[in-house]
Amino acid sequence: xxxSTGQLVGKIxxxxxxxxxxxxxxxxxxxxxxxxxLVNTRTQDTADAAALEIRTxxxxxxxxxxxxxxxxxxxxxxxxxxxxxNYKRLDVxxxxxxxxxxxxxxxVSESLFDEVMRTNFGGTFYCAQMAARLMARQSxxxxxxxxxxxxxxxxxxxxxxxxxxxxVLGLTYSLAKELGPNNIRVNAIAxxxxxxxxxxxxxxxKRDDIMRGVRMNRIGKASDVAxxxxxxxxxxxxxxxxxxIGVDGGMII
Amino acid sequence: xxxxxxIKAFSEGLEISKDLVTDELxxxxxxxxxxxxxxxxxxxxxxxxxxxxxxxxxxxxSSVAVAKKILEKYGVGPF
Ligand SMILES: NC(=O)c1ccc[n+]([C@@H]2O[C@H](COP(=O)([O-])OP(=O)(O)OC[C@H]3O[C@@H](n4cnc5c(N)ncnc54)[C@H](OP(=O)(O)O)[C@@H]3O)[C@@H](O)[C@H]2O)c1
Numbered sequence: 035x036x037x038s039t040g041q042l043v044g045k046i047x048x049x050x051x052x053x054x055x056x057x058x059x060x061x062x063x064x065x066x067x068x069x070x071x072l073v074n075t076r077t078q079d080t081a082d083a084a085a086l087e088i089r090t091x092x093x094x095x096x097x098x099x100x101x102x103x104x105x106x107x108x109x110x111x112x113x114x115x116x117x118x119x120n121y122k123r124l125d126v127x128x129x130x131x132x133x134x135x136x137x138x139x140x141x142v143s144e145s146l147f148d149e150v151m152r153t154n155f156g157g158t159f160y161c162a163q164m165a166a167r168l169m170a171r172q173s174x175x176x177x178x179x180x181x182x183x184x185x186x187x188x189x190x191x192x193x194x195x196x197x198x199x200x201x202v203l204g205l206t207y208s209l210a211k212e213l214g215p216n217n218i219r220v221n222a223i224a225x226x227x228x229x230x231x232x233x234x235x236x237x238x239x240k241r242d243d244i245m246r247g248v249r250m251n252r253i254g255k256a257s258d259v260a261x262x263x264x265x266x267x268x269x270x271x272x273x274x275x276x277x278x279i280g281v282d283g284g285m286i287i
Numbered sequence: 288x289x290x291x292x293x294i295k296a297f298s299e300g301l302e303i304s305k306d307l308v309t310d311e312l313x314x315x316x317x318x319x320x321x322x323x324x325x326x327x328x329x330x331x332x333x334x335x336x337x338x339x340x341x342x343x344x345x346x347x348x349s350s351v352a353v354a355k356k357i358l359e360k361y362g363v364g365p366f
Contacts, residue, residue: 083316111341118339170330216322 037094040068041268046121048072050104050161053084055230056180059256060128061089062264065095067264072100072117074131104131104157105149114164123172126267127165129158129179129202134232136191147194149163154198159205162220166213175218178266179206180259183226183282199224203278210276219275223262226282228254249284258283289366292335293358297351300324300331313350336363 037043051057053075065071065088073088075081081099088097100116102109117124132154135146162177169175184192185199202222207239211219227233227244233253236244245253262279265271280286297308301319314320320328329345332338332354338361340348348354355366 115339137357163342167326167333167345170326171334 037068040066041264041270042067042069042126045125045267046067046072046117046122046123047126047128047267048074048100048117048161048165049128049130050074050157052128052182053080055131055232056225056228056256056259057128057130058084059260060130061097062091063257063260063264064126064267065089065092065097066086067268069126069267070096070121072121074102074104076103076112079100085216097165104129104161105152107156107160110157110160110164112131114161114168118168124165124175125172126170126176126178127161128263128267129161129177131157131183132180132199132232134192137194139193142194150194150198151201152190154195155201155205156273158202162205162209164220166209166216169213170216175213175216176267176271177209177213177218177220178263179203179220179222181206181222181224181278183224183280183285186278186280187286205280207276214275219266219271221266221271222278223259223266223277224278224280224282225259226254226280226285228256228257228259228281237261248282249287252283254281254283293351293355293366294332296335297328297354300328302344308351310352310355311350314348316350317346332358336361338363 042064047069049057049061052061052073061071061073073084074114078101081101085097085099089095102113134148137146158179165177179202181202182199184196188196206220206222215267259281262281294308298305301324303319331365344357348357358364
């Protein structure tokens with residue numbers, strides 16, 4: 035039996051990079067809110083395992099695993115063709131998959147540049163392209179792109195990561211304009227400092243330094259970001275497009 | 288029958304009269320078939336025939352005649 039109450043009942047929601055961290059928290063919250071969630075990871079085993087864990091935690095949740103690497107355009111294409119075949123529609127795409135590779139600009143290798151841009155920007159672009167085509171058929175949809183505070187304000191050692199996340203913002207604004215007439219909304223979320231594997235390896239001194247700028251005096255939780263994703267996925271944001279929501283505890287007031 | 292469905296998809300996708308849908312009708316040949324109309328047309332064809340085009344085919348689909356050839360690759364046709 036499927037769940038009949040919640041903000042996202044009847045919606046098919048695809049979340050990339052949902053095996054852990056922010057993506058996992060989004061998947062969990064969307065499933066709690068009645069969405070049929072498609073959990074993306076890079077292998078079918080991990081995707082199925084993540085889906086099973088969420089189904090076990092949330093009775094009646096509808097969650098399926100879908101494996102693809104967001105940086106592999108052919109794999110992205112087949113995944114969206116499979117979504118079309120199996121579900122016939124897509125209501126929400128959360129472009130969450132991303133990687134962080136720090137390097138001072140003089141030490142940025144071509145392979146680091148390619149990997150970060152291909153995953154963070156290329157993955158977001160190609161998933162949005164395919165999603166827009168599915169959503170255009172139903173004349174509705176919401177695309178949510180995970181950018182970063184670094185994409186807005188930059189950071190030393192993060193020239194490529196920052197550029198990839200700034201590119202995500204440019205994409206968001208342009209797609210919001212292009213897809214608005216089709217009733218497809220496109221927004222971005224710019225998290226600040228969120229406790230996940232991505233930030234776990236930061237040296238103590240760097241953490242303390244970042245924390246001094248967080249007005250709310252606590253590190254963000256993945257669930258804090260998931261709340262913003264829920265808002266942008268739901269009809270409560272029906273007239274919101276082309277926006278960037280900072281989820282940063284007041285880092286940039 | 289297939290031909291009727293094709294004409295319907297073009298006519299609805301481009302918001303034009305069915306009479307205008309001939310093999311010769313081509314991209315930018317009429318005001319309605321501009322790049323924005325093209326994407327609506329693609330959505331209309333995909334819905335009508337329950338398929339999803341490759342991006343290269345979206346780009347190549349430049350006339351009704353070409354659309355028929357492309358659709359055949361997806362198991363729709365022959366027309
Ligand atoms: N944490 C923060 O403070 C913070 C701040 C600003 C923005 N963000 C953004 O928020 C998003 C999520 O970050 P997070 O902190 O949750 O990171 P995370 O804990 O490192 O998780 C990243 C997720 O993305 C997946 N992924 C990476 N490359 C992929 C690919 N090519 N194809 C499919 N999946 C891929 C990873 O899968 P695997 O498990 O297979 O590696 C993992 O599930 C990212 O876009 C990140 O840039 C995070």
